[in-house]
Amino acid sequence: MSTVQALADTGLQGRNLLRIADLTPEEIGTILSVADGLKRSRATDQLPLLRGKTLGMLFEKPSLRTRVSFEVGMTQLGGHAMVAHGPDFMVGSRETPEDVARVLSRYVDAIVVRTHAHEPLERFAAAATVPVVNGLSAAAHPCQALADLLTIRERFGTLAGLRVAYVGDGRNNVAASLAEAALLCGVSFSIGCPPSHRPGDEFLTHLERLGRPQGAHVRAFTSVQRAVRDADVVYTDVWTSMGEEHLTERNAAALLPYRVTPALMALAAKHALFMHCLPAHREEEVSDAVIDGPQSVVFDQAENRLHVQKALLLALLTELKGMPA
Numbered sequence: 001m002s003t004v005q006a007l008a009d010t011g012l013q014g015r016n017l018l019r020i021a022d023l024t025p026e027e028i029g030t031i032l033s034v035a036d037g038l039k040r041s042r043a044t045d046q047l048p049l050l051r052g053k054t055l056g057m058l059f060e061k062p063s064l065r066t067r068v069s070f071e072v073g074m075t076q077l078g079g080h081a082m083v084a085h086g087p088d089f090m091v092g093s094r095e096t097p098e099d100v101a102r103v104l105s106r107y108v109d110a111i112v113v114r115t116h117a118h119e120p121l122e123r124f125a126a127a128a129t130v131p132v133v134n135g136l137s138a139a140a141h142p143c144q145a146l147a148d149l150l151t152i153r154e155r156f157g158t159l160a161g162l163r164v165a166y167v168g169d170g171r172n173n174v175a176a177s178l179a180e181a182a183l184l185c186g187v188s189f190s191i192g193c194p195p196s197h198r199p200g201d202e203f204l205t206h207l208e209r210l211g212r213p214q215g216a217h218v219r220a221f222t223s224v225q226r227a228v229r230d231a232d233v234v235y236t237d238v239w240t241s242m243g244e245e246h247l248t249e250r251n252a253a254a255l256l257p258y259r260v261t262p263a264l265m266a267l268a269a270k271h272a273l274f275m276h277c278l279p280a281h282r283e284e285e286v287s288d289a290v291i292d293g294p295q296s297v298v299f300d301q302a303e304n305r306l307h308v309q310k311a312l313l314l315a316l317l318t319e320l321k322g323m324p325a
C-alpha cells in the first residue's frame with residue numbers, strides 16, 4: 001500500500017482537525033491521494049494499521065453518514081469504534097468539556113465529536129491528549145469538505161482552476177468548510193445567498209487570504225443566477241441546520257429563490273456537477289429532478305466520507321515511518 005507511505009511525512013500524527021484551515025494545501029493533497037488509493041484497493045486487501053486502536057465518537061446531534069463511515073472505517077483498518085449519544089457528556093450539567101476530554105483521552109486513541117456550538121469543542125480539544133476530529137459543529141464540517149474535494153477531483157481529474165457555486169445558507173458549517181477547502185486547493189468559490197445568510201466580511205477576508213497563493217477567489221452574490229453562471233459545481237445544503245429549527249420558517253422564506261432547480265443548473269457549465277452533503281430536504285433546497293438527475297454526485301460524496309476519513313485516521317494515528325512501500 002505505497003500510497004499510505006505518503007502519510008508518514010505529513011506530520012499529521014497526533015494533531016486535531018477542527019477546521020479545514022488547520023490543514024495546509026499539501027496536507028489536504030496527501031489525504032486525498034491516500035483516500036484515493038484506499039478507495040481503489042479492496043478493504044480486505046488493506047493492512048490492519050489501526051489494530052488495537054479505539055475511536056471514541058460523541059454525538060450531541062443525529063448522524064447517519066459521519067457515524068457509520070467512521071465506524072466502518074475503523075473496522076476495515078483493524079480497529080474499533082464506540083459511539084455515545086446525548087447531551088450529557090459535553091456541555092450538559094454532569095461535567096465540563098475539559099473533564100470529559102481528559103477522561104476519554106485515558107481510554108481511546110482518537111475522538112470524533114459532533115457538537116452544537118463550536119466553542120466547547122475547542123475547549124474539549126485543548127484539554128484532550130489524543131487527536132480530536134470535528135464531526136460537525138455549528139461552525140465547521142471539515143470531514144465533509146475533504147470528501148467533497150475527493151469527489152470533485154475524481155470527476156475532473158484536478159482541483160485547481162475550477163469554480164464551485166454554493167447556494168443557500170452561505171453562513172452554515174458545510175459552506176464554511178467547503179469554502180476553506182476549495183480556496184486552499186485553488187478552487188474559486190461563489191456564494192449565492194440573500195444578505196441575511198451571507199458570511200460576515202471578516203470570514204470572507206479570511207477566505208480570500210486562503211485562496212490568494214493559489215490564485216483562487218471568493219465572491220458573494222445576492223443574485224443566485226450570477227453565482228451559478230458557468231460554475232463547474234453547484235452545491236447546496238439544507239436551509240435550516242440542526243439546532244436552528246426555530247428559524248425554519250424565516251429561512252424558508254428567505255431562501256426559496258435559491259432552490260436548485262433544472263433551470264438554475266442550466267446556467268452552470270454544461271459539465272457541472274450537483275453536490276449536496278445530505279441529508280437533503282427534497283423539493284425544498286433542491287428539486288428531485290436535480291438530485292436524482294445525471295449531474296448529481298451526492299452518493300459518491302457520501303461514499304467518499306468513508307475513504308477520506310480512513311486516510312485521515314491513518315494520518316492522525318499511525319507511525320508509518322519505516323513501513324514497507
Ligand code: CP
Nearest residue numbers: 063064065066277278
Ligand atoms: N453529511 C453528514 O454529515 O451526514 P450525517 O449528518 O448523517 O452524518
Ligand code: NVA
Nearest residue numbers: 172174237241242278
Ligand atoms: N448544515 C447541516 C449539515 C448536516 C450534515 C446541519 O448542520 O444540519
